[in-house]
Amino acid sequence: MQRWLNPQSVSFAAARPRFLDGSDTPRDFLERCIATIEAREPAVKAWVVLDLDAARRDADESSARYRAGQPLSPVDGCPIGVKDIIATRDLPTQMNSPAFKGWQSQCDAAPVHAMRKGGAVIVGKTVTTEFAVGYSGPTTNAFDPGRTPGGSSSGSAAAVGAGMVPLAFGTQTQGSTIRPASYNGAVGYKPTLGMLPLGGVHPLSQTLDHLGIIGATLDDVWCAASQVSTALGSPGHPSLPAAGDGAPPPVRPRRMIHLHTKGWTEIDAATEAAFGQFTSALANQGVKVISRDNDRRVAQLEKALDAWVDEGLDLLAYEMRWPFEAYVQQHGTQIGERIRGFMQRAQQITPAQYDALLANRLRMQAGVRSVAAGTDGFVTLPCSGIAPRGFEFTGSRTFLAYWSCLGFPTFSLPLMAIDAMPLGVQWMGVDGQDGALAASAHWCMQALA
Numbered sequence: 400m401q402r403w404l405n406p407q408s409v410s411f412a413a414a415r416p417r418f419l420d421g422s423d424t425p426r427d428f429l430e431r432c433i434a435t436i437e438a439r440e441p442a443v444k445a446w447v448v449l450d451l452d453a454a455r456r457d458a459d460e461s462s463a464r465y466r467a468g469q470p471l472s473p474v475d476g477c478p479i480g481v482k483d484i485i486a487t488r489d490l491p492t493q494m495n496s497p498a499f500k501g502w503q504s505q506c507d508a509a510p511v512h513a514m515r516k517g518g519a520v521i522v523g524k525t526v527t528t529e530f531a532v533g534y535s536g537p538t539t540n541a542f543d544p545g546r547t548p549g550g551s552s553s554g555s556a557a558a559v560g561a562g563m564v565p566l567a568f569g570t571q572t573q574g575s576t577i578r579p580a581s582y583n584g585a586v587g588y589k590p591t592l593g594m595l596p597l598g599g600v601h602p603l604s605q606t607l608d609h610l611g612i613i614g615a616t617l618d619d620v621w622c623a624a625s626q627v628s629t630a631l632g633s634p635g636h637p638s639l640p641a642a643g644d645g646a647p648p649p650v651r652p653r654r655m656i657h658l659h660t661k662g663w664t665e666i667d668a669a670t671e672a673a674f675g676q677f678t679s680a681l682a683n684q685g686v687k688v689i690s691r692d693n694d695r696r697v698a699q700l701e702k703a704l705d706a707w708v709d710e711g712l713d714l715l716a717y718e719m720r721w722p723f724e725a726y727v728q729q730h731g732t733q734i735g736e737r738i739r740g741f742m743q744r745a746q747q748i749t750p751a752q753y754d755a756l757l758a759n760r761l762r763m764q765a766g767v768r769s770v771a772a773g774t775d776g777f778v779t780l781p782c783s784g785i786a787p788r789g790f791e792f793t794g795s796r797t798f799l800a801y802w803s804c805l806g807f808p809t810f811s812l813p814l815m816a817i818d819a820m821p822l823g824v825q826w827m828g829v830d831g832q833d834g835a836l837a838a839s840a841h842w843c844m845q846a847l848a
Contacts, residue, residue: 405562405615415473425477443544472516473645476520480563482554483526484570485510494529494531496530496734513626522564526553532738535553535791540557540786548793549782556569566623573711582794588808589803590609592609596610610627625644647837655776656777658697659690778827783798784817807829809827812844
């Protein structure tokens with residue numbers, strides 16, 4: 400198995416001990432990031448807007464706190480990018496839509512506020528597809544300018560993959576964090592639905608939207624998730640389990656379920672071989688890998704998931720009606736064709752049909768929990784292969800839609816490579832088990848990276 404090693408990535412978590420002992424500073428770390436931005440941004444096009452003067456001021460304040468031995472949190476001084484559907488008080492939030500050109504909130508979104516509270520440094524806003532669901536922006540892949548970075552958190556993933564920043568916020572409604580993280584050789588995390596707050600993040604779907612975090616390492620991602628959870632929490636939802644200043648201690652999983660699902664019809668021979676080598680490596684480390692080939696319940700679950708998963712598009716369309724019906728009425732064709740198509744689809748869905756969609760999801764969640772009992776989670780691909788060439792298509796959603804629609808936690812772990820391009824592994828759990836999933840993901844990164 401070709402293992403992925405990203406020589407471009409920069410980890411804040413790995414650098415932080417040097418800030419504590421005085422051999423490095425957050426300002427110097429930021430300057431290295433800025434140098435990479437200046438070198439790579441003309442080709443990668445990850446950013447909508449940058450505010451480097453403000454970032455330098457914030458990094459200087461962080462450096463002073465470290466010198467005084469009083470950092471605010473484990474993310475104090477960490478440069479981050481913010482997806483441009485997430486509100487920032489001092490930078491515009493334009494959603495890659497001409498209807499919102501120049502629009503600016505008067506306050507930070509909840510996750511941004513939580514990170515600033517811990518001393519993090521906001522570098523700028525990263526490119527998103529239109530409202531995180533429509534047409535793409537100009538961003539290219541961090542490793543091949545002729546390939547898509549994936550969507551919708553395209554700029555966030557490319558910025559991290561290219562080493563411009565160690566962390567960036569994304570979102571995921573279907574595949575918008577996990578897929579671009581895989582394409583750009585980064586770690587991606589989509590939590591249990593609601594576990595991390597979404598206040599101030601432009602909505603698509605009340606029951607499908609998740610905050611996403613993309614980072615250079617699992618420690619970076621988990622540290623950021625922990626800061627957001629402990630600084631603010633998410634009203635009505637439990638706090639992040641095992642929150643801390645790095646990933647939970649590694650725990651080797653005993654049993655993992657390899658899900659095939661209908662995404663397996665989309666992959667090529669090289670992708671299938673790479674993933675087969677990965678599951679063999681798991682088995683060689685003493686992990687029992689269960690699949691449809693040796694467990695009848697897994698085979699039945701896959702059939703049920705495949706028959707159900709496209710209902711997520713109806714859920715999405717119905718729940719997008721506000722505010723997108725109003726946007727289409729007000730702005731017409733300034734709103735992209737795909738979004739206008741969702742509004743047409745929503746008109747065909749009755750309240751009774753929507754109630755049935757919600758009930759079906761509850762049944763599917765219960766079925767997944769039942770099959771998962773006695774195991775440590777599920778593993779599959781995060782996408783149908785490495786990033787496709789061109790920019791019209793940001794990649795298939797097939798492998799990703801299941802866990803987004805269920806609202807269950809998942810990681811993309813940058814563990815494989817094909818033709819010098821990164822390919823992640825999707826490491827999935829059941830709701831509320833984010834901490835245990837992070838611990839086994841930590842083991843996987845250590846044992847197989």
